[in-house]
Amino acid sequence: MNKVYVVGLGPGKKTFMTQQALAAMERADVLCGYTVYVDLVKDLFPEKECFVTPMTKELERCHWALETASNGKTVALVCSGDAGVYGMAGPVVQLAAQYPQVEVEVVPGVTSALSGAAVLGAPLMHDFCVISLSDLLTPWDRIERRLACAAEGDFVICLYNPSSKKRSDYLRRACEILLQKKSADTVCGWVRNIGRDGQEKRILTLGQLQQEEVDMFTTVFVGASTTQLVENRMVTPRGYKTKP
Known part of the structure; x- marks a missing residue:
């Protein structure tokens, strides 16, 4: 069959994968992807052919998948x-x-905004936005504008790709922008290696977050003005009337 499934794996462990994702990989003749991601699933399907490419070769693997x-x-x-x-x-x-004979089906997965939020409590109960701090494909001045607008709108903000060896100060710079509109006491949190071995989490203030050292495997959550710390969990109330 001339078909490409584009499969979201979630954090990577089988327990986090949807039945739809597992079924798509089972139907496939070949698994294709970034080396790290194929390594997460190849043991589940040892009989499958695998094609991998390193980081920055995204278009190459997409073309290969469609051509195959x-x-x-x-x-x-x-x-x-x-x-x-x-x-x-x-x-x-x-x-x-470019490949009209190929059918493409996108298979959703659990993104880290959702899996990380579950680890921290319930920070995304009200309006939120997701912003990547990686400037590989998005100019930094545009990222700065998005951060400023999200802070002005008092969104809960989920930050992807918050830091790397080449971008070690990007989270600090993002916090400086957010602190122009958000209080230093704003409840924040981060989760590293979500759903994988070595998972870590921390809840802290926006002022403290500015000094944190995180990496590309970390997802950062910056609360809204209404976000609370309840028994070491982040909660952003939506307005439900809770009874004692």
Whole structure:
């Protein structure tokens, strides 16, 4: 069958994968993706052919998946989290017009905004936004504007890609922008290696967050003015009347 499944794996462990994702990989003749992500699932399907590429070779693997499908194989192109949230669903859909004989199906997964929020409590109960601090594909001045607008709107903000070796001060710079509109006492949290071995979490204030050292495997949550700390959990009330 000439088909590409673009599969969101969630954090990576089987318990976090949807039945739809597992079924798509089971139907596939070949698993394709970034090396780290294919490594998360290849042991579940030892009989499957695998094609991997390193980071920054995203378009190469998308073209390979579509070309392979056009030759009659079913391909599962895997991504961590949700394939449509900073994943490969976008480029595959854009490129699919060049391969009219190939059917593309996007299979959703649990993105880290959701899996990380569950670890911290219930920080996303009201309006929130997701912003990536990576400036590989988005200019930093545009990221700054988005941070400022999100702070002005008093959203809960989920930060992806908060830091790396080359961007070690980006989280600090983001916090400086947020502190122009948000209190230093704003409840915040981060989760590292969500749903994987070595998972860690911390709840802290925005003022403290400015000094934190995090990495690309960390997802950061900045609360709204209404976000509370309840028994070491983040909660953003939606307005329900709770009874004692």
